[in-house]
Amino acid sequence: MLFLLHIENIALIESADIRFGQGFNALTGETGAGKSIVIDSISAVLGERTSRDLIRTGAKSAFVSAVFCDLPALKWFDESGIRPDENGELLLEREIQSDGRNQCRVNARPLTVSQLRQLGQQILNIHGQHDGQQLLNEECHLDYLDRFGDLAPLLAEYLIPYEAMSATRREIRALQMDDAEKSRRIDTLTYQIAELERAQLKSGEDEELNAKKKLYRSAGKMISALEQADYALDGGGESEGAVSLLASAADAIALAARCVPENSEQGARLAETAQKLQQMRYDAYDALEQARDLRGELDVSPEDIDRMESRLDLLYRLGKKYGSTVDGMLSYLQKCREELDQIQYSSNRIGQLEKKLERQCAEAREKGEALTGARRAAAVLLQQRIQKELTDLDMPKVRFEVQIEPKDTETGMDDTGMDQVRFLMSANVGEALKPINKIASGGELSRIMLALKNVLAESDDVSTLVFDEVDTGVSGRAAIKVARKMAQVARQKQILCVTHLPQIASMADTHFFVEKGERKGRTYTDVRILNRKERMEELARLTGGEQVTPAMLESAGQLLDEAAVYKKKLAAG
Numbered sequence: 001m002l003f004l005l006h007i008e009n010i011a012l013i014e015s016a017d018i019r020f021g022q023g024f025n026a027l028t029g030e031t032g033a034g035k036s037i038v039i040d041s042i043s044a045v046l047g048e049r050t051s052r053d054l055i056r057t058g059a060k061s062a063f064v065s066a067v068f069c070d071l072p073a074l075k076w077f078d079e080s081g082i083r084p085d086e087n088g089e090l091l092l093e094r095e096i097q098s099d100g101r102n103q104c105r106v107n108a109r110p111l112t113v114s115q116l117r118q119l120g121q122q123i124l125n126i127h128g129q130h131d132g133q134q135l136l137n138e139e140c141h142l143d144y145l146d147r148f149g150d151l152a153p154l155l156a157e158y159l160i161p162y163e164a165m166s167a168t169r170r171e172i173r174a175l176q177m178d179d180a181e182k183s184r185r186i187d188t189l190t191y192q193i194a195e196l197e198r199a200q201l202k203s204g205e206d207e208e209l210n211a212k213k214k215l216y217r218s219a220g221k222m223i224s225a226l227e228q229a230d231y232a233l234d235g236g237g238e239s240e241g242a243v244s245l246l247a248s249a250a251d252a253i254a255l256a257a258r259c260v261p262e263n264s265e266q267g268a269r270l271a272e273t274a275q276k277l278q279q280m281r282y283d284a285y286d287a288l289e290q291a292r293d294l295r296g297e298l299d300v301s302p303e304d305i306d307r308m309e310s311r312l313d314l315l316y317r318l319g320k321k322y323g324s325t326v327d328g329m330l331s332y333l334q335k336c337r338e339e340l341d342q343i344q345y346s347s348n349r350i351g352q353l354e355k356k357l358e359r360q361c362a363e364a365r366e367k368g369e370a371l372t373g374a375r376r377a378a379a380v381l382l383q384q385r386i387q388k389e390l391t392d393l394d395m396p397k398v399r400f401e402v403q404i405e406p407k408d409t410e411t412g413m414d415d416t417g418m419d420q421v422r423f424l425m426s427a428n429v430g431e432a433l434k435p436i437n438k439i440a441s442g443g444e445l446s447r448i449m450l451a452l453k454n455v456l457a458e459s460d461d462v463s464t465l466v467f468d469e470v471d472t473g474v475s476g477r478a479a480i481k482v483a484r485k486m487a488q489v490a491r492q493k494q495i496l497c498v499t500h501l502p503q504i505a506s507m508a509d510t511h512f513f514v515e516k517g518e519r520k521g522r523t524y525t526d527v528r529i530l531n532r533k534e535r536m537e538e539l540a541r542l543t544g545g546e547q548v549t550p551a552m553l554e555s556a557g558q559l560l561d562e563a564a565v566y567k568k569k570l571a572a573g
Contacts, residue, residue, distance in 0.1 A: 001020070001022060001068065001069060001070055001463050001464050001494035002020050002042070002066060002067075002068055002124065002464050002494060002496070003019065003020060003067045003068060003069045003089070004017065004018070004019050004020070004065075004066065004067040005017070005018040005020065005038070005041065005042065005045075005064070005065075005066050006018075006063075006064065006065045006066070007037075007038075007041045007063075007064055008062060008063040008064070009055060009056035009059035009061065009062045009063065010037055010040065010041050010044075010054055010055075010056065010062050010064065011034065011037045011040070011054060011056060011525070012034050012037060012056070012516065012523055012524060012525040013034060013037055013038075013041070013056070013524075013525045013527075014056060014524055016525075016526065016527050018038065018512065018527050019529075020494070020496060020510065021509055021510040022494060022509070023490040023491070023494065023495070023509040023510075024486055024487055024490035024495045024497070024507060024508045024509045024510070025494070025495060025496045025497065025508060025509065025510045025511075025512065026497050026498075026499055026504065026505045026507075026508030026510070026511050026512065027496065027497065027498045027499070027512045027513075027514055027527075028498075028499060028500070028505050028511070028512070028513060028514070028538055028542060029513055029514030029515055029516075030515075030516065032516065033514045033515055033516040033525060034514050034516055034525030034527075035498045035514045036468070036498070037525060038498075038514065038527065039126065039466060039468045039498060040054065041064045042064075042066065042124070042126065042466060042496075043126060044062075044064050044094055044096065045064040045065065045066045045092050045093070045094050045116075045120075046066075046092070046116065046117065046119075046120025046121075046123075046124060046126075047094070047104065047113050047114070047115075047116030047117030047118070047119070047120045048117060048120065050096060052096065052097075052098055052099075052100055054096060055096060055098060059098075060097070060098055061095055061096060061097045061098060062095070062096045063093070063094070063095045063096075064093070064094050064096075065091060065092065065093040065094075066091075066092045067089055067090070067091055067092075068084075068089070068090045068092070068123055068463075068464075069084075069087075069088050069089050069090070070088060070463065071084060071088070071090060071123060071463060072461045072463065074119075074122050074123070074461065075122070076118060076119050076122050080106075080111070080115065080119075082106050082107055082109055082111075083107075084107075085107060090106065090107060090123075091105075091106065091107050091108070092104075092105075092106055092116065092119070092120075093105040093106075094113075094116065104116045106119065122461065122462065123462060123463060123464065124462060124463075124464040124465075124466060125453075125457065125462050125464070125465050125466065126466040126468065127449070127450075127453050127465065127466065127467050127468065136436065136437040136445070137437075138421075138422045138423075138435070138437070141402075141421045141422050141423050142416055142417075142419065142420075142421040144423075144452060144456065145375055145378055145379060145382060145402060145421050146375070146378075147456055148378055148381075148382050148385075148455060148456055149374060149375065149377070149378025149381075149382075151371065151374055151375065151378065154367075154370060154371045154374055155371060155416075155417065157367050157370075157371075158364065158367040158368050158370075158371050158417055159415065160367075161360050161363040161364040161367055162364045162367075162368070162413060162415065163415075164360050164364075165357060165360035165361055165363075165364050168353055168356055168357045168360055169357060171353055172350055172353050172354065172357065175342060175343070175346045175349060175350050175353070176346075176350065182343055182346075185339075185343060186340065186343055186344070189336050189339060189340040189343070190340070192321075192322070192332075192333075192336050193333065193336050193337060193340065195318070196318065196322060196329060196330075196332070196333045196336075197333070199314060199315075199318060199329075201315075201318075201326050201329055201330055201333075202326070203326060203327055203330060204326065204327070205311075205315075205326055206312075206315050206319075206325060206326045207326075209308060209311060209312050209315070210312070212308060213308065213309075213312065216305060216308075222294075229287075229288075229291045230288065230291055230292060233284055233285075233287060233288040233291070234288055241288075242284050243281060243284045243285050243288060246277055246278075246280050246281035246284055247278075247281050249277050250274050250277035250278040250281060253270055253273050253274040253277060254270075254271070254274040256270050257270035257271045257274060361411070364413060365413070365418070368413055368417050368418040369418070371417045371418070371419075372404070372417065372418055372419050375404055375417075375419055375421070376404055379402035379404055379421075382402055382455065383400055383401055383402055385455045386400045386448070386451050386452060386455060387399075387400055389450075389451030389452075389454055389455060389485070390447065390448065390451055392481060392484070392485050392488075393447045393450065393451060393478065393481045393482055393485055394447075394477055394478045394480075394481035395444070395447055395448075395478075397427075397428065397429050398425060398426065398427055398444070398448075399425060399426040399433060400423065400424070400425050400448070401423070401424045401425070401433050402421065402422075402423060402424075403421070403422050403423070403424050403433075404419050404420070404421055405419070405420045406418060406419070406420065407419060407420050408420060422435055422436075423435070423436050424436065425439065425444075425448070426439075427439055427444065436448070446471060446474055447474065447478065447482065450467075450482065450485065453465070454485065454489055457489070457493060458492075462493070463493055463494060464493065464494040464495075464496065465489065465493055465494070465495050465496070466495075466496045466497075467486070467495065467496070467497040467498065467499075468498045469498050469499065469500065471499055471500070471501050471504055474501065475501070479501045479503040479504060480503045482501075482503075482504060483501070483503045483504040483506070483507040483563070484507065484566060486504065486507060487507045487563075487566065487567055487570060488570065490509070491570060491571075500542060501542065502539040502540075502542040502543050502556065502559060503559065505535075505538070505539060505542060506535075506539055506556070506559035506560050506562075506563045507563045507566070507567070509567075510529060511529065511530045511535050511538070512527055512528065512529055512530070513527070513528055513529075513530050513534065513538055514526075514527050515527075515528070532560065535556070535560060536553050536556040536557050536560065537553065537556070538556075539556035539559055539560070540552035540553050540555070540556045543555065543556065
């Protein structure tokens with residue numbers, strides 16, 4: 001459950017700490033006081049899309065943190081390696097900066113907004129005041145049914161042969177061209193293949209030629225330097241080079257060594273020096289030979305350079321048409337050969353693919369029928385559960401049905417399966433079932449959506465449900481039924497509810513008042529918990545507006561007492 005929400009510089013809220021309780025938490029206040037800011041803050045810390053406009057005027061950034069406790073073992077914990085601390089608490093943090101950047105953390109470990117959103121979807125659901133509009137969109141009905149029946153694994157099994165079937169179908173279409181188009185394509189491919197084959201391309205030769213080109217551009221300077229090295233090492237004319245001089249030095253030292261007594265220290269040192277000089281002579285000679293070899297490699301004729309430039313020019317022209325590199329051109333050549341083979345032998349290939357498609361269609365249909373069967377079974381249970389919920393919500397005469405019909409497509413299948421699902425209802429006894437979007441009123445939509453959300457919540461691990469003014473269009477006795485339903489749900493899950501109805505607010509275990517005021521020329525929003533006296537005043541205001549009378553206060557007290565009695569009965573079972 002959500003234990004603590006900390007807000008800094010979000011819209012009108014400079015700073016607020018909201019400690020939510022177990023069970024049913026209600027938030028009330030004047031229109032525009034900032035109730036939606038609390039919901040927006042919860043959405044933000046759960047990784048939902050937000051905006052820089054959320055940052056309080058004058059502030060450089062906004063910050064939200066939320067402490068959750070008593071969470072179930074979630075798949076996300078295993079995937080991320082992040083778990084609640086030793087106290088069973090999970091701290092979510094998000095900072096929204098004015099430049100659009102976000103910093104997200106869970107238990108002090110940084111993560112992306114996307115990772116935060118994945119976690120948020122598993123621990124809290126927000127049901128907004130416009131969610132009822134989703135009920136009018138029949139494209140959502142199939143998803144609701146699959147969520148209720150936990151049919152994602154069956155859908156995944158169906159998608160494997162369906163996607164394979166779709167790929168084969170696309171391949172057949174690509175091969176099915178008229179004769180004129182086929183002839184044009186064959187001519188094009190034949191020309192391109194011939195042009196590339198004439199070039200006799202070799203993998204990596206463009207890189208090799210470009211390296212040689214760079215080398216030849218510097219050849220003049222390199223030759224001059226190598227000739228200087230040759231002169232220094234070998235000499236020229238009457239001048240001796242380093243090789244000869246080192247040999248003379250070695251001979252001189254060796255002569256000196258022979259002039260001292262045998263086995264003397266000086267003789268040993270002189271012999272060692274002579275040996276070093278001799279080795280230096282050999283190394284210098286090796287260097288001389290290597291320099292001359294390099295000089296020979298650079299001795300390229302103008303004809304060789306012309307041939308290299310011509311080859312590079314050809315590769316450049318081919319690259320403009322077939323690929324920026326030789327390897328890319330070779331890959332394109334292979335694709336052209338394969339496509340030409342496919343076209344020339346398309347009749348045979350199409351026949352093979354059609355047999356393959358037949359097998360894939362049969363497999364996809366088999367998996368699709370299994371999915372349809374599971375959906376029909378789930379639809380019966382969903383109807384029963386929704387019908388019970390609607391009875392609890394003062395809609396006992398409303399009939400609800402899940403209609404499943406074959407998919408109206410060319411193959412009778414798409415990436416959702418073989419079924420067209422829509423919700424039907426009859427608002428009055430004796431009336432035929434019709435699509436919800438044709439007959440449902442605003443209040444009916446709110447209650448049907450509430451019923452659906454409650455049923456779906458039973459099958460997931462989400463521990464906290466947030467209802468943002470989902471009681472739109474509900475009043476009187478129906479409002480009492482909605483309040484009691486929320487109290488029932490609150491026995492299993494934590495509920496946070498933004499409401500304008502006194503019947504619903506009176507049923508709350510914890511009642512928060514959201515108030516807007518002014519301090520030092522700035523507008524501020526504060527959130528505080530109400531005691532019984534304050535709750536009576538707020539319920540009276542929700543009932544009759546600003547003119548609160550003693551009768552309204554008495555009525556508010558009765559609402560609280562009746563709510564307490566009802567919750568006591570719930571607790572007793």
